Amino acid sequence: MRIGELARRTGVSQRSLRYYEQQGLLASDRTPGGQRDYPERAVDRVIRIQELFAAGLHSKKIAQLLPCMRDADGAPSEIATPRLVGELTAERDRIDRMMTELANSRAVLDEIIDTASRPVH
Amino acid sequence: MRIGELARRTGVSQRSLRYYEQQGLLASDRTPGGQRDYPERAVDRVIRIQELFAAGLHSKKIAQLLPCMRDADGAPSEIATPRLVGELTAERDRIDRMMTELANSRAVLDEIIDTASRPVH
DNA sequence: GTTGAACTTGACACTGATGTCAGGTCTTAC
């Protein structure tokens, strides 16, 4: 599929898709004319990339871990090095802390919403 | 307490604390010489502010909701307007989505770590 | 007082993913 369709199907802008390619996160074939041609599986990959960005990982680290991910169709093409495992573990811990903070913030919002919505007594 | 101690106790830089004040998130008394003087409760407040930043809220919205928060010592000083409640509800929903994405990303990392740590068989 | 640490304001830089614009090329349907 071409970039427009991929953008539409993933909700990610064409600009970002090109950026992902530049960062080595997303490969594409090219038509004879030089336009990008993506395989079907690119859809899932883009969604994963977006999730990892949302989790606060930088493109460089995402580029390192992507080959170690199990794709929908099978085994990972690479196994993480001990060094990478260490970094990913740190990221996982950071995500855990982030989730705790998010839960706190959610509770704060919830209480404010609740207080404002409760009938005055 | 002065800004250095507050920074030390919260782990937030002096630069950020001044920024918070500029954005109306954090008040301070001043010494006769013009230096900032914070009450004890500033510590908790700064931590809350950091959490809300981590949750993706912008300073303007944080400034709006802070007066509606129940402090450690009692009732909120303001009740959220319906408009603010709507916005906060949207933020809460966004946080919920973010937590789901974080859980997904965490699982991705976990599997990679797990695969790399598992003895070859 | 004097000294050194801590504080003040103001300005400028950075980060890193994304938006946007310009000028040109490719694709597809007629």
Next chain:
DNA sequence: GTAAGACCTGACATCAGTGTCAAGTTCAAC
């Protein structure tokens, strides 16, 4: 072959919180 839409590269802008530096002031202890 031509028109319209989709795509290409490259460049510059943006956002918002934070880092950092400079030049000057205040505080606390001696």
